[in-house]
Amino acid sequence: MKLIDGKAISAQIRAELTERTNALKSERGIVPGLTVIIVGDDPASAIYVRNKARACDELGFASEVIRLPADTKQEELEAVIDRLNADEKVDGILVQLPLPKGLDAKPLLLRISPDKDVDAFHPYNVGRISTGDYGFLPCTPAGVMELITRSGIEIEGKKCVVIGRSNIVGKPMAMLLLNAGGTVTVCHSKTRNLAEVTRSAEILVSAVGKADFVTADMVSEGAVVIDVGMNRNADGKLCGDVAFDEVAPKCSYITPVPGGVGPMTITMLMRNTLYAAENNRK
Numbered sequence: 052m053k054l055i056d057g058k059a060i061s062a063q064i065r066a067e068l069t070e071r072t073n074a075l076k077s078e079r080g081i082v083p084g085l086t087v088i089i090v091g092d093d094p095a096s097a098i099y100v101r102n103k104a105r106a107c108d109e110l111g112f113a114s115e116v117i118r119l120p121a122d123t124k125q126e127e128l129e130a131v132i133d134r135l136n137a138d139e140k141v142d143g144i145l146v147q148l149p150l151p152k153g154l155d156a157k158p159l160l161l162r163i164s165p166d167k168d169v170d171a172f173h174p175y176n177v178g179r180i181s182t183g184d185y186g187f188l189p190c191t192p193a194g195v196m197e198l199i200t201r202s203g204i205e206i207e208g209k210k211c212v213v214i215g216r217s218n219i220v221g222k223p224m225a226m227l228l229l230n231a232g233g234t235v236t237v238c239h240s241k242t243r244n245l246a247e248v249t250r251s252a253e254i255l256v257s258a259v260g261k262a263d264f265v266t267a268d269m270v271s272e273g274a275v276v277i278d279v280g281m282n283r284n285a286d287g288k289l290c291g292d293v294a295f296d297e298v299a300p301k302c303s304y305i306t307p308v309p310g311g312v313g314p315m316t317i318t319m320l321m322r323n324t325l326y327a328a329e330n331n332r333k
């Protein structure tokens with residue numbers, strides 16, 4: 052069994068991004084810029100936003116965090132997005148979710164210019180993922196693809212099973228695996244005989260959000276298991292969806308939690324921001 056080291060792969064990609072960022076600055080005088088809008092005081096969101104700002108600093112990006120009170124009106128948020136859409140120094144705009152009650156995320160995500168939609172949530176970018184005509188890649192699934200390919204694992208021709216069909220993880224994950232030549236099955240809470248389906252996987256990606264959900268009887272000998280889940284166990288410790296101790300001995304490769312998929316997501320956000328600066332700036 053080999054452990055896929057998300058921290059090491061993430062560091063390797065960040066080094067590549069730093070080189071590209073330096074080249075963009077020296078050759079074209081462009082500093083990539085990411086603006087994050089955070090509304091209210093959700094503690095988990097505050098941590099994510101801090102980590103994003105830190106990643107920007109590390110790579111030499113310009114970063115701005117716009118903090119707004121929980122009682123901000125929908126129209127006020129729309130006006131902020133309009134202003135950022137028009138600001139040519141802003142390459143990426145991100146609205147940190149979840150939003151406080153009373154605010155509707157969907158029209159806001161639609162309002163972000165598809166050219167600055169570094170989360171790849173806008174239907175235009177979702178469509179491009181579907182057709183394989185990639186612009187921005189969805190951050191978490193793109194991170195999973197990097198973990199797989201940089202570990203030297205072939206996807207083409209493999210039976211891939213994704214558990215979870217959310218718009219953020221499960222569906223785009225399935226699409227990227229399909230585009231890479233995998234034969235993909237997507238499972239969800241209505242799937243019958245789940246363990247039978249997951250046992251057919253040569254590559255199994257779990258994005259459910261339940262600790263100890265994937266057990267040894269659900270995994271075939273030699274499978275590659277990627278654990279997207281971020282949960283807390285009974286002791287309050289961060290864990291994934293996979294019952295790691297019993298599943299790992301059966302796997303050819305497995306990602307740990309923490310230290311697997313987690314470190315990749317922000318790195319992919321940085322890559323999308325840099326891509327926007329490289330391709331969309333005049």
Ligand code: NAP
Pocket residue numbers: 191214215216217218219220221238239240241242245258259260261279280281282312313316
């Ligand atoms: P989500 O929107 O809650 O989706 C969970 C999916 O799991 C749904 O499609 C659901 O099916 C399915 N599911 C729930 N119970 C199931 C069951 N008993 N059998 C089979 N499928 C079941 O969650 P998400 O946003 O995709 O996130 C999934 C996990 O990934 C969470 O733990 C989240 O924290 C984590 N995550 C991690 C990162 C990272 O950077 N590492 C990023 C994003 C998310 P239905 O559609 O039928 O309800």
